[in-house]
Amino acid sequence: MLFPLWHETAGKLAGNNHKKEMHMKKEPLFIAFASQKGGVGKTSLAGVIVKLLVEAYPDKKILAIDADPAVGLSTVLNVEVDKTIDDIRKEVIKNVEGGDTKTAVELLGEAKYEIMDAVVEQDGYAFIAIGRPETAGCYCKINSYLKEVITMLSDKFDYVVIDGEAGIEQINRRVMEKVTHLLLVTDASKKGCQVVQTIKKVADELVMYDRIGVIANRIPDMDVAKLMDIGDLELLSVIQSDLKLAQADVLGENVFNLPDDAIIVEGAKKALVNMGIL
Ligand SMILES: Nc1ncnc2c1ncn2[C@@H]1O[C@H](COP(=O)(O)OP(=O)(O)O)[C@@H](O)[C@H]1O
Ligand SMILES: [Mg+2]
Numbered sequence: 001m002l003f004p005l006w007h008e009t010a011g012k013l014a015g016n017n018h019k020k021e022m023h024m025k026k027e028p029l030f031i032a033f034a035s036q037k038g039g040v041g042k043t044s045l046a047g048v049i050v051k052l053l054v055e056a057y058p059d060k061k062i063l064a065i066d067a068d069p070a071v072g073l074s075t076v077l078n079v080e081v082d083k084t085i086d087d088i089r090k091e092v093i094k095n096v097e098g099g100d101t102k103t104a105v106e107l108l109g110e111a112k113y114e115i116m117d118a119v120v121e122q123d124g125y126a127f128i129a130i131g132r133p134e135t136a137g138c139y140c141k142i143n144s145y146l147k148e149v150i151t152m153l154s155d156k157f158d159y160v161v162i163d164g165e166a167g168i169e170q171i172n173r174r175v176m177e178k179v180t181h182l183l184l185v186t187d188a189s190k191k192g193c194q195v196v197q198t199i200k201k202v203a204d205e206l207v208m209y210d211r212i213g214v215i216a217n218r219i220p221d222m223d224v225a226k227l228m229d230i231g232d233l234e235l236l237s238v239i240q241s242d243l244k245l246a247q248a249d250v251l252g253e254n255v256f257n258l259p260d261d262a263i264i265v266e267g268a269k270k271a272l273v274n275m276g277i278l
């Protein structure tokens with residue numbers, strides 16, 4: 001199904017006219033995942049959504065970003081990563097005079113072309129990974145770097161899918177500022193359901209989203225889903241445990257090879273349709 005690509009239009013359709021002025025520039029659709037904890041299915045869902053976008057929009061430019069220092073999206077998509085954003089950052093710091101005292105913006109001015117080296121071309125999409133900074137102290141630096149990279153690359157793509165790290169650090173640091181479609185992933189637990197509402201409150205302040213919604217993942221059965229209380233958030237999709245995904249995971253197979261009737265593929269598709277992306 002054809003849907004207006006630019007979120008200027010999407011925002012209007014969603015009734016977010018108050019955000020209109022921010023959307024005058026043509027920018028891609030940014031789909032990002034957030035959750036309080038790891039292991040809820042963000043990375044698997046991000047991979048499946050890249051697959052669905054590539055299949056639905058073969059002529060569009062799609063970028064997948066592994067923004068989690070814990071790394072994972074490259075694994076579920078079987079992408080071989082040579083260079084990460086963090087590698088480039090280290091190189092630039094070494095080569096530029098006074099590199100370690102410069103800000104992310106200043107450094108990136110020097111490294112525009114190098115960043116393109118870190119973009120891996122895949123069949124139907126491009127991929128870039130933030131990398132794994134060795135020292136914990138680097139995390140906030142790499143996040144400001146990532147934010148600039150997202151800005152730099154955004155006008156070259158129609159769709160950007162971001163697999164973020166667990167927790168709200170990247171929302172707080174405004175890495176997710178430009179995200180247009182924010183997907184909050186949770187399990188069925190009471191705590192999980194409360195936390196997505198807290199994340200929404202933070203996102204209301206710091207993310208210029210057009211649409212926000214919840215994907216309930218690894219839900220034991222549909223009756224359990226009915227008991228979930230996520231306040232005024234929209235429940236985009238309920239996904240049960242998927243044996244085919246579990247098998248792919250054990251064998252290290254690309255989520256692109258999951259069949260259309262795999263539970264996670266159907267569930268991810270439903271979420272995209274509900275947000276008007278497919
Ligand atoms: N619906 C599901 N059914 C079965 N296994 C799942 C499902 N969703 C995720 N998993 C598995 O759970 C584990 C954690 O998922 P992952 O996507 O890495 O979560 P996160 O990125 O939130 O840490 C992985 O082994 C993944 O294969
Ligand atoms: Mg992950």
